[in-house]
Amino acid sequence: MGKSRSHWLRFPILRLKSSFRRCPLSKRSLIIATVCVVYLVFAVSHVGHSQQHRDRRTDKDKYRHTRGLYNLETNGALPDSVDSQTGASFVVPTRSNVVYITLRFKRLKPSNIRGTIRPKLRRKARRNKTANSAFTQNKLGTLERDTGQIKRNVAPKTSWRETRDVDYKSLHVVQKSHKEVDSHISSIRIYSQRAPPWFSPEDVKAMRFLADAKVLRIREVSRGDSPSLLIYEGETQVSPNNQNHTKRDDVCAGLCGVIKSPVDNTEVFAFHLDRVLGLNRTLPAVSRKFRFLHDGQPCPVVSWDASLHTEGLAAGWAAVRLTWRDYQNSLKQRCWHKNISPKPDSGCSSIHHYEWSKLALFDFLLQIHNRLDQSCCGFRPREEDVCVELGHHAECGDQDRIQLANIIHRGHDPRHLVFTNNKGFFDRNEDNLDFRLLEGIKELPEQAVSVLRSRRLREKLLQSLFLDQTYWESQGGRQGIDKLIDVIERRAKVLLTYINAHGISVIAMNV
Template sequence: MGKYRVHWCYFPFRKLTRNFRRCSPSKRTLIIAILCLGNLLFLVLKVGHLEQPRSRRSNEEQKRRTRGEHHLDGELPATSDLQTQASLEVPTLFNVVYVTLKFKRLKPANIRGTIRPKLRKKVRRKTVDPTITQRKRFSVEGEAGQVNRSTGLKTSRNGGSLVDFSSKSYNDGTDPHFSSIRIYSEMAPPWFSAQDVNSMRFLGNAKVLRIKEIPRLDAPSLMIFEGADMDRLVSQKHVNRNNICGGQCGIIHCSVGSTEVFAFHLDRVLGINRTIPAVSRKFGFLNDGQACQVVLWDVLLYPKDLSAGPATVMMTWREYQNSLTQRCWQKNVNPKSNSGCSSIYHTEWSKLALFDFLLQIHSRLDPSCCGFRPRQENMCVQPGRHDVCKDQENIQLENIVHREHDLRHLVFTNNKGSFDPDEDNLDFRLLEGIKELPEQAVSVLRNRKLREKLLQSLFLDQMYWESQGGRRGIDKLIDVIERRANILLTYINAHGIKVMPMND
């Protein structure tokens, strides 16, 4: 009996499938499309029916949020709970207090790997004495030893005007607890000596005790500041020889075209080590508070007196070329008496030529600007200065400086270079007669390490870094030096210049 029932239930389905197979293909497609459309319509109606309770719940929850009725556990109560809650909300006593809960503003999560900025102590700037601000450029006036009590300005016997700030509340805008020389690691870059680091820290951070202006013969006057003695770099026997500086001092250069700081770092990176340490520093009463470049005072450069000038080598262009040909003092061999050699080692001229070419410094080997088209800012633009190029053999070299106790090595001073990007107006006269160049400096240029080392070196001087516009401004200066370095390497290959070690 059960078998017949199953057969009876299966018979209509079997008959439908048989009729469906007998239909034409078009009818089959139509039947399938109708069934799919009906199924889709059923699903749409079902989903819409389910969304209505959810929308009602969301509307009710939104109303509760606007009224301030929030559930801290984040779950919605059931409809029966809502009814009981509504009945409980009716106050039965008069001392019922309604409390509205508000969301507490959460603090952002502490993300790992972030570096919090250091809290720096704000420095309260003191007002500078108006008598000082009016004297931005101190002039020589009065008789020897005369003291003006109202301004604190006095003139010394050697003609220099002296300003003593020992009794005044002097503030040059530097924080005594903050160093402008940024050395974050245990050691400075390897091209700096310990004495270089101490000199940079003195120039950038030392408290200024007094400032004086010293006139010189046939040269602009020098502005010198004396700082608090940190680690004395000059022996006392040299200090007592003249009355210019009683301890550690620095020479202030506030001219626009001064490149002393960049020249100092380039000299150390190339391993030449012939410049004097220099940093940037601000003085509230000079240059409208803008950064000035400060060079360490070296008393050994002035054996007699500052007014007489540093110890220099007097020679003409012909004598200079002759010394290059004679290879004077090479391998410590004494030259002949009639050779016309000076006291400078032969390798010193190679270092000077490479350094001056990269910075385009003309004041030493080409003071009359005979090797290029002079610019408006060059000293040789003065009337009659450029006309001496007609007799180039007798042109006098200038600013060839050495220390009193060291007659064999040069000292690169007054390094006023040019960052003119014009590569068609380079002064190749600076390289004339040079047959050898220092291996250490050329290797830095060939290995493409100049930019990396200069960035690392210049970053130490925070004041100079910021005064040049940060990384973008420093990159522009290095771009000019790199292009000149590539031209120099091409010149070396084209003229067969030897690259040899030139250690001291």
């Protein structure tokens, strides 16, 4: 049966083959040409169809990658304002293109962080490296010889020993900064007309000033035995008549920022974490590059707030001096709770009771010990830590007499703390966390704890940190930021377990 079928199939083919051979040469050529033309038409139509399909897929990809960061469909640019109904802040978008951040990210290596992550720097030319290193070592000494416009003003009534002003315009002729070359592009990336809801309009303005303001002059302020401050004054909208009435012994007549070392870049992360948790106790901070400082590395810049000095610069910070015993006693007394004035002999300070709970939660997540545990008594310090080098760790034998440090408030607001010098540590494992920071705490703020429990901490921190392009890139982009957030999330889990194990109350702290 199979052989008969093959004969029937083979017979028509043999007939066509024999008839094709008997045809004249002209007819055979015509048939071959016709077959070739039909095949060519079919091939061209197939290629055109595949190209159209590829173009449609490319358009879909472009649409997917250009969606708004906060999924807001708005047109035009509005000035900085506040919605009268919702209280939300309106901002002017600084970028036209949008990069959409997704939470799906696969890391190939486990997070092993020593301090903070910094990308590898390119090797610079010997000529530039020599000039930058010379300025970094002498801070402003090189500018004295180059510009010749440095003024030394010694305030007669303050403890600030020396103030040196540098005319930035003369430096601008020699070496332009990165921000002035591309002044139309802001390093604060806001793609929509609404900033993230945890930022106030004042926060957005302060961030833009610190990151993009043109530097008018730089001051180095010496404070005796304390480390000197490097402060820059930016271009403001203050009229010249108002500037003439400013005091000559003021550190900053207008808007200023304090330039810190690149190793203190956790100040920027601390600012964003504070706003995401709803604490609102840190000063605005961004990352910025100065080509004439620190070899052009990104360094944190924090807003200068003169209200932190109650009686002027001579008195220093408006700080509260407490020993560990006094601090624990104030927690038991619940000082200023429900606006009840404490008794004169109670030993209470001017700080409200709820402020200590906010400070403890914030310091535990970042493992900041320079306020409540300056002597490193609650964890195992390393040999290179400051508390070991200065011998403070030996004081842990008499913990009740250890002084708290860096407990600062504004001069006109003695009830609320201001978190400054927020140098956190991301390289401390979960088996060596400083639980002394939580000792005596019986309540924690509901808003901050709800963010930790909602499992949206990573999403909010990514949206917040993405605004600061310089800091984002200095930490290695998305991969580096994810490693930092990994550390905070693990500590948040430990903190939530601690709350359940010790029966800590979670209450609203709107004071």
